[in-house]
Amino acid sequence: MTAAVDARDVEVRYDDFVALDTIALRVEPGEALGIVGPNGSGKSTLLKAVAGLLPIASGTLHVFGQPPRRLPVGSIAYVPQVETVDWSFPASVWDVVAMGRFPRLRFWNRFGAADRAAVEHALDAVDMRSLAHRHIAELSGGQQQRVFVARALAQHPRVLLLDEPTTGVDAATEAALRExxxxxxxxxxxxxxxxxxxxxxxxxxxxxxxxxxxxxxIGTPRDVVEGGAYASIREHVHTHGHLRLDHEPHEAHAFHPEIHP
Amino acid sequence: MNVLTAPFAYPFMMRAAIAALAVGVLCAAMGTFVILRKLAFIGDGIAHASFAGIVIAYLRGSNYYLGAAVVAVLTALGIGFVHRRGRISMDTSIGVLFTGAFALGVFLMSRQSNYAVDLESFLFGNILAVQQRDLEIVLGLTIGVAIALLVLYRGLLSTTFDPVVAEASGIRAGVYEYVLLVLVALTVIIGIQSVGIVLVAALLVTPAAAAYQLTKRFAPMFGLSMLFGAVSSIGGLYLSYYARGSSGATIVLFTTMLFFLALALRSVRQSAARRTIHASSPALSK
Incomplete structure (x- = not known):
C-alpha cells in the first residue's frame, strides 16, 4: 500500500542552517502521528515540508506517492498556529470555514448544497455551529483554533497537518480537538x-x-515515553521552558546527551 | 430634474460619466483586495512608475497609455519578484521599484530639450477629454479585468486571508499575487485617465476603506466598495460641472467625503451598541 507520507533522508535548510537533517518517516493512512520536541527542533518545518511549503535540500518526500506540490488541489490541509493571520479580516466563522471548500471548486462551480453541508458538518465537528455568524475577531484563542480546524475538515483532505493546535487553548477545546x-x-x-x-x-x-x-x-507513544529521548525532551522543557536559541547547533546539546537512542 | 440631466446634454459629459463609472467601480473592486493585503501604497507606486512609460512612448512616438501600461505591468511583476526573491516586504519592494521607474522617466525627460507631452492631464487626469476611442479602450479593459476578477475571486479571497494555508491546499498563492499585481497595474492605468497619476491611489483605496467601516464580511464590503466607487465618480462629476472645478479632484474629494461619512456612521453605531450593552447589563454602568 502506498504510504500517506514517505520521507527518506530529507534535509531542509534555511540558507546555511540545517533545520531538518536526514529525516526518515513513513506514515500510513489512518495513522495519527504526534511530533514533539523543543522550540527550534523543526516540528513546524517538517509539517511545512510535507505540505510542500518548503523545498527540501536533499532526499525524497512523497505524499501518497507524489511530491506534495504535484498532488491534486485540495489534497493537503494544513492548520497553522492562529497568530499567522489577521483576525480583523472581514469574515465570519462561516466565511472562513467555507474557504476550506475553495480548493474543491472550479470557478464555474457554484458554492452549492454539498459545500454548505460540508461546512455545517465541519462546524458541528468542532462544536462551533452556534457561532457560525460571529465575526472572527470576536472569538477566543481556542475558538479561533477550532475555526482553523473546521476549515481544514471542510476541505475533505487526504492528509491533515496540525501545527501545535493545542497551544494556549482551553481544556474543552483540547478535548474537542482530540476527539x-x-x-x-x-x-x-x-x-x-x-x-x-x-x-x-x-x-x-x-x-x-x-x-x-x-x-x-519514533514508535508507539508508550515505547517512546519510556525511552530516554522523550524523557530528555520532557526534562529540557521543564528546565528551560520552550526557549532555545534557534541557531544553536544540534550537536551542542550536551546537557541531554542521552537523547540519542 | 434639469439639474440632474443638464450636464449630460453634452456628449463629452456623457462619455466622461460612462468612463468615470467604469473606472470608479473597477478601482473600488480591486481596492478591496488591495487594502486587505495591506498594499495601499501600490496604487501610488504603480501610477508614478507609469510616468517612465509615458516618456518612453513619447520618445518612440507611440501611444502614451500603451507605454504607461507596459511599464506599469512590468513594474508590478518586478515588485512581486523582488518581494519574493529579495525576502523584503511588499511595501519595501514597491518603494524600490516605483522610485527607480519614476527616476528613469525623469532622467529620460531631462535629456530632451523640447518636451511636448501634456503632463498636466497625466498628473491630474482629464476625463472630460475622453474620446469615443478612449472610452472603448476603458470599457474593454474594464470588462477584461472584471472577468478576471470574477474567475479568480475565490482564489484571490483565500490567498488574501491566509496565503500559507491556501498554498498548502494547492492554490498557488504566488501566482495569484502576480496576477493581482498585474490587474492592479491595468486598473491604475485605466484610472489615470480619470483622475491622473497623483490621485488614482485614492480611487483604489478610499471606497474600499469606507466600505470596511460599515461591514464585517467580505462580500458586502466588496459590493459596498463598488457602490461607493460608482457614487463617487458620478457625484464627483456633477460637483465638478456645477462647481467648475477639476473633475479628477472633485471625484477624489467626493470619495474622501464618503469615507468620513462611513467613519462617522461606524462611530455612531459603536456608541449605540455600547449603550445597548450597558442598558441590558446595569452592573456594567456602575
Missing amino acids: VVRELARGGLPVLMSTHDLESVERWFDRLMVLDRRVLA
Whole structure:
C-alpha cells in the first residue's frame, strides 16, 4: 500500500542552517502521528515540508506517492498556529470555514448544497455551529483554533497537518480537538500533529516522534515515553521552558546527551 | 430634474460619466483586495512608475497609455519578484521599484530639450477629454479585468486571508499575487485617465476603506466598495460641472467625503451598541 507520507533522508535548510537533517518517516493512512520536541527542533518545518511549503535540500518526500506540490488541489490541509493571520479580516466563522471548500471548486462551480453541508458538518465537528455568524475577531484563542480546524475538515483532505493546535487553548477545546483527530484517524485519514503537550500523548496518537532536527525516537507513544529521548525532551522543557536559541547547533546539546537512542 | 440631466446634454459629459463609472467601480473592486493585503501604497507606486512609460512612448512616438501600461505591468511583476526573491516586504519592494521607474522617466525627460507631452492631464487626469476611442479602450479593459476578477475571486479571497494555508491546499498563492499585481497595474492605468497619476491611489483605496467601516464580511464590503466607487465618480462629476472645478479632484474629494461619512456612521453605531450593552447589563454602568 502506498504510504500517506514517505520521507527518506530529507534535509531542509534555511540558507546555511540545517533545520531538518536526514529525516526518515513513513506514515500510513489512518495513522495519527504526534511530533514533539523543543522550540527550534523543526516540528513546524517538517509539517511545512510535507505540505510542500518548503523545498527540501536533499532526499525524497512523497505524499501518497507524489511530491506534495504535484498532488491534486485540495489534497493537503494544513492548520497553522492562529497568530499567522489577521483576525480583523472581514469574515465570519462561516466565511472562513467555507474557504476550506475553495480548493474543491472550479470557478464555474457554484458554492452549492454539498459545500454548505460540508461546512455545517465541519462546524458541528468542532462544536462551533452556534457561532457560525460571529465575526472572527470576536472569538477566543481556542475558538479561533477550532475555526482553523473546521476549515481544514471542510476541505475533505487526504492528509491533515496540525501545527501545535493545542497551544494556549482551553481544556474543552483540547478535548474537542482530540476527539476530532481520533475520529478522523479511525476514518482512515492520516494526521500529523506537532505539540508541546507532553502529558497526554497516548490519548492522542498512534505513534509518536521525538524530533530535534533529527528523528531521535519514533514508535508507539508508550515505547517512546519510556525511552530516554522523550524523557530528555520532557526534562529540557521543564528546565528551560520552550526557549532555545534557534541557531544553536544540534550537536551542542550536551546537557541531554542521552537523547540519542 | 434639469439639474440632474443638464450636464449630460453634452456628449463629452456623457462619455466622461460612462468612463468615470467604469473606472470608479473597477478601482473600488480591486481596492478591496488591495487594502486587505495591506498594499495601499501600490496604487501610488504603480501610477508614478507609469510616468517612465509615458516618456518612453513619447520618445518612440507611440501611444502614451500603451507605454504607461507596459511599464506599469512590468513594474508590478518586478515588485512581486523582488518581494519574493529579495525576502523584503511588499511595501519595501514597491518603494524600490516605483522610485527607480519614476527616476528613469525623469532622467529620460531631462535629456530632451523640447518636451511636448501634456503632463498636466497625466498628473491630474482629464476625463472630460475622453474620446469615443478612449472610452472603448476603458470599457474593454474594464470588462477584461472584471472577468478576471470574477474567475479568480475565490482564489484571490483565500490567498488574501491566509496565503500559507491556501498554498498548502494547492492554490498557488504566488501566482495569484502576480496576477493581482498585474490587474492592479491595468486598473491604475485605466484610472489615470480619470483622475491622473497623483490621485488614482485614492480611487483604489478610499471606497474600499469606507466600505470596511460599515461591514464585517467580505462580500458586502466588496459590493459596498463598488457602490461607493460608482457614487463617487458620478457625484464627483456633477460637483465638478456645477462647481467648475477639476473633475479628477472633485471625484477624489467626493470619495474622501464618503469615507468620513462611513467613519462617522461606524462611530455612531459603536456608541449605540455600547449603550445597548450597558442598558441590558446595569452592573456594567456602575
